[in-house]
Amino acid sequence: MSGGKPGAGSVGGTGEATGLTETLTVEPLTAALSERVLRLEVTPAQSRFVASNSASLEDYRAEPDLRPFAILADGAVVGFAMYEESPDDDGTIEFNIFRLMIDRRHQGRGYGRRALEMLIARLLADPRPRRITTCFVPGNEVARRMYASLGFVETEVDEDGEIIAELVARLSGRRG
Numbered sequence: 001m002s003g004g005k006p007g008a009g010s011v012g013g014t015g016e017a018t019g020l021t022e023t024l025t026v027e028p029l030t031a032a033l034s035e036r037v038l039r040l041e042v043t044p045a046q047s048r049f050v051a052s053n054s055a056s057l058e059d060y061r062a063e064p065d066l067r068p069f070a071i072l073a074d075g076a077v078v079g080f081a082m083y084e085e086s087p088d089d090d091g092t093i094e095f096n097i098f099r100l101m102i103d104r105r106h107q108g109r110g111y112g113r114r115a116l117e118m119l120i121a122r123l124l125a126d127p128r129p130r131r132i133t134t135c136f137v138p139g140n141e142v143a144r145r146m147y148a149s150l151g152f153v154e155t156e157v158d159e160d161g162e163i164i165a166e167l168v169a170r171l172s173g174r175r176g
């Protein structure tokens with residue numbers, strides 16, 4: 001990842017929106033962060049909603065265009081997310097955010113929502129014409145509600161049966 005690309009550099013801030021005081025940062029993955037990300041896990045019931053981080057890191061090794069991030073709260077690695085950057089036929093870049101997870105021991109503290117907001121802010125800052133999408137497994141109501149509350153609108157079901165949703169609210173009038 002090179003400077004100036006949306007994958008470069010960390011983003012962060014405190015959690016004024018939720019009343020939390022931890023400093024949350026979303027940092028491009030490094031070798032050292034990878035080791036810590038591999039220790040994170042979701043609950044057994046959630047394992048059908050997201051691939052393991054070890055599978056995601058394997059995907060990244062095979063597809064360097066993926067942009068993986070560690071999510072840190074006060075310096076502790078608490079989560080993982082990545083996005084894929086792909087050009088659409090009309091020259092628009094599609095950023096697909098996926099594999100978001102917060103370790104089961106750290107869930108329910110606002111980290112998932114805040115990390116997602118930070119990633120979205122990073123992608124909105126990209127000056128190129130772009131679309132921001134996400135995907136989630138049907139039945140993942142926590143993810144569905146969280147994405148909807150951030151302005152994602154469900155658009156289709158992909159070939160794997162996952163629901164695709166696109167961020168529309170905060171993009172109107174700002175594309176291109």
Ligand SMILES: CC(C)(COP(=O)(O)OP(=O)(O)OC[C@H]1O[C@@H](n2cnc3c(N)ncnc32)[C@H](O)[C@@H]1OP(=O)(O)O)[C@@H](O)C(=O)NCCC(=O)NCCS
Pocket residue numbers: 042046049050098099100101102103106107108109110111112113114135136137140142143146149
């Ligand atoms: C989805 C996930 C990332 C959310 O992370 P989190 O840090 O626990 O979520 P937050 O604390 O930021 O809460 C986000 C919203 O979800 C709600 N929520 C979180 N956990 C919940 C639960 N177990 N049941 C019901 N609602 C829940 C919160 O109330 C909050 O809603 P609000 O903003 O309207 O108050 C996390 O639950 C997770 O890792 N799940 C397994 C993997 C997964 O499903 N990833 C999504 C892949 S697309």
